[in-house]
Amino acid sequence: xxxxxxxxxxxxxxxxxxxxxxxxxxxxxxxxxxxxxxxxxxxxxxxxxxxxxxxxxxxxxxxxxxxxxxxxxxxxxxxxxxxxxxxxxxxxxxxxxxxxxxxxxxxxxxxxxxxxxxxxxxxxxxxxxxxxxxxxxxxxxxxxxxxxxxxxxxxxxxxxxxxxxxxxxxxxxxxxxxxxxxxxxxxxxxxxxxxxxxxxxxxxxxxxxxxxxxxxxxxxxxxxxxxxxxxxxxxxxxxxxxxxxxxxxxxxxxxxx
Numbered sequence: 001x002x003x004x005x006x007x008x009x010x011x012x013x014x015x016x017x018x019x020x021x022x023x024x025x026x027x028x029x030x031x032x033x034x035x036x037x038x039x040x041x042x043x044x045x046x047x048x049x050x051x052x053x054x055x056x057x058x059x060x061x062x063x064x065x066x067x068x069x070x071x072x073x074x075x076x077x078x079x080x081x082x083x084x085x086x087x088x089x090x091x092x093x094x095x096x097x098x099x100x101x102x103x104x105x106x107x108x109x110x111x112x113x114x115x116x117x118x119x120x121x122x123x124x125x126x127x128x129x130x131x132x133x134x135x136x137x138x139x140x141x142x143x144x145x146x147x148x149x150x151x152x153x154x155x156x157x158x159x160x161x162x163x164x165x166x167x168x169x170x171x172x173x174x175x176x177x178x179x180x181x182x183x184x185x186x187x188x189x190x191x192x193x194x195x196x197x198x199x200x201x202x203x204x205x206x207x208x209x210x211x212x213x214x215x216x217x218x219x220x221x222x223x224x225x226x227x228x229x230x231x232x233x234x235x236x237x238x239x240x241x242x243x244x245x246x247x248x249x250x251x252x253x254x255x256x257x
Contacts, residue, residue: 003031003216006066007209008059008089009078009107010039016248017202018079022209028254029213034070036062039081045201045243053081056088063092073100076212077132078205079107083121086128093131101215104132104162105208108141129161134221136208139171155182166211166225170203179207181225188222190229199239199247206249207232227257
């Protein structure tokens with residue numbers, strides 16, 4: 001096993017997204033996964049029925065506990081639920097002096113459309129962006145973070161906080177899906193055919209965790225993003241077709257390339 005990733009995220013009782021998807025993905029790529037749970041959700045393929053946020057002090061304690069002993073080569077951040085937890089994560093990062101890559105997936109809305117972040121926490125989320133090596137928003141999340149709808153303005157605003165932005169294209173239109181990595185003045189486009197399916201639950205969590213795992217294995221950021229894009233495309237094709245709503249993707253068939 002090569003590398004260590006600390007996942008800071010919420011739990012998905014359905015197993016398709018959140019910490020469950022993160023750990024499945026990271027382990028499948030031969031990387032050790034530790035976790036700090038931020039929230040417990042009751043959810044399935046139909047949506048989110050309940051959310052219970054973990055006390056911010058406990059989230060912070062989990063992070064410091066892992067980093068002070070097991071350590072981490074990369075940190076992946078997902079659902080943070082509220083402003084108090086975001087503040088606790090920032091404090092933990094500062095107090096631990098962690099200096100490795102941070103992959104931040106600014107989770108705000110589940111695939112089902114249910115909110116996963118308190119409305120008053122969006123501004124606090126923006127303050128966390130400066131701690132990230134790369135952020136991985138989808139289009140609606142990028143618009144919410146910046147208040148912009150123009151693509152160029154969105155990227156310019158986000159790069160004012162974090163130089164590297166991996167903008168996911170799942171909410172776009174057309175037969176081709178394109179994820180794009182912006183790093184400074186350079187950009188890298190990763191395209192594949194769009195798959196007509198309802199089984200896309202957990203794609204955002206999975207691609208961010210795959211990027212983190214590949215970084216922990218020593219890949220460059222552009223190569224990590226390329227491999228993560230390909231991994232998620234194949235996992236959608238390998239979906240087990242569970243539930244009657246937005247089903248999980250095929251984590252059980254992920255193989256380490």
